[in-house]
Amino acid sequence: MAQNVGNKNAEAMFHLVDAVERVNFPGNAAEQVASDGDSYVKTVAKRFFKNKVAVVSLVIFVIMLLTAIFANQIAPHPRDASVGQFQAAPYDNFYLGTDDIGRDVLSRLIHGTQVSMIVGLGSVLVYVIIGTTLGLVSGYFGGFVDSVIMRITEAFMSFPFFMVILTLVSLLGSGIWVVTIVLGVLSWPPLCRLVRGQVLQLKEQDFVLAAVATGYATPGVLFIHILPNVLSPILVNATFGIATAILTEASLSFLGVGVQRPRPSWGNILSEAQSLRVLAGEPWRWVPAGILIFVAVLAINFIGDGLREAIEGETKG
């Protein structure tokens, strides 16, 4: 869905073009005053913060991020220690009960937040770097380079994505970093196409032609003049990417291939419910983990949608 962001609203994007230029060149900002008196970032932020659902989602995401950072301080019990009764429903200060070796479920969920955030943000960082670079190069140079990169992109996109990730992660040895890297290295093609499409439109624009004529070296043109104008669609794509990565990691860990115990992840906590005894008799051990994954993914999707609308300039009540 994020793929369409740029192309569909080409006209809206061109508005942003000069605006982004200004934002990224503080030196020029003074001489180029926007018609409504606001900078581009401010305008988008204003529109974004008018969207209640997106703002609530952003608050939820920030809370989750802080939970991940301060997990050690927040968690009421140690992560892996057997501190309570076995398989107990919520009691005393074990607010979400305990698992089959007496570990506190809530503390494990809090630490599990770390996994989701590391995999989500880490893999997106990796794929944004790869996808943006290849997309810039592909779109700007065209010709042979372009067709090679595009063929590779098509090959990647026609693969059954999850199947390949599952196989690769299981071969390379599971773990949080393997999952992050494999997800990052395999997720770039849609972004690459998106950036390429934008560059194709931008490179005929006057300010790019002017930059080339002024004698900027190619990397300069690409990263100083073109990249800032592609940032908005990249940001939207990356936001949705975080949600997808969190969901994929949870699926892998659920299947026993991703993050391995004793390190808790929401996915591997949920996988304990594959035993009918836990599923039917001890709902406190799996329902909260499922709700957390759902809320995290939903919130990030709403943030992405809010960003997209704010950037496209749609005003929705």
Added chain:
Amino acid sequence: MKLKKYIIKRLLTAIPVLLMISVGAFIMMNLAPGDPTDLYVSPDATPMQVEATRRALGLDQPYPVQYVRWLGRALQGDLGINYSTRYPVLPILVSRIGPTIVLMGATLLVSYLIAIPLGILSARKHGTWIDNLLTGGAFVGVSIPNFFLGLGLIYVFSVQLGWFPTGGMSQLGGEGGFISAIHHLVLPVTVLSAFYIANMTRYMRSTMIQVYGENYIRTATAKGLAAEVILTRHGIRNALIPVITIIGTDLPRLVGGAIVTEQIFQWPGLGRLTIMAIQQREYPMLMAITMLSAVVVLFANLFVDIMYAVVDPRIKYN
């Protein structure tokens, strides 16, 4: 005639892609930890016996030679053997294809039958509470992890209410039959289709909103055509192209979704076989499944491209 030529051309260009996939599979197989020789010799074999087995298996040859031999065998249907049972991979693989096709087919059918009307409804009621409700529902549908949905449905409908079986494809020792199959399909299909219903509804909605803004729709309205006629004769026809594109991207995704869903519902298809192959480190099996799903996706894409021509005669192939 032109279409025939196009299909032949596409099949020919599929060959290098298939070769690329096979190289990828071969590299992955060699990434696998452990020496395959260990699986063929007894634990107390002498180093000399191990060496002899290695040579017999061709593992002492350089990688390119190994690859060509492996490819040659694969083309003849010899995909290796299952380490633990010593059965050849191919027949096991073939026996699992049927259940997966049933599951995926039912999912796609149900998803599109529900999503396309919902998307149209949402577009026609653009901006009303119905539209908002459907859009919100679509967000929930794409965000809910299918394993959580699956476990939740089993908990409510199988454990608490006892309406549906917790898993499997047919009753053990039961008479089976059509009714039993449907009974076993309800929950897994619900889980698997949640995402596709949500996704397709959103696409159908935005496409229809776009189509309704086109000049030919305005002309049709101005001519005084009834809303139903406009919808069926002008609207849906033009919305079909993006819909076909989505079917093309849905298929590769379905392979992954089916793995998780089959695992939860103990559905005896390829997905469960995949998990088993991973857990028991049956690498030849795992490679065979990866290759098979890549091939299926390749042909699905080809099918989608051909469908474009059927739906929209304006599209030319060259």
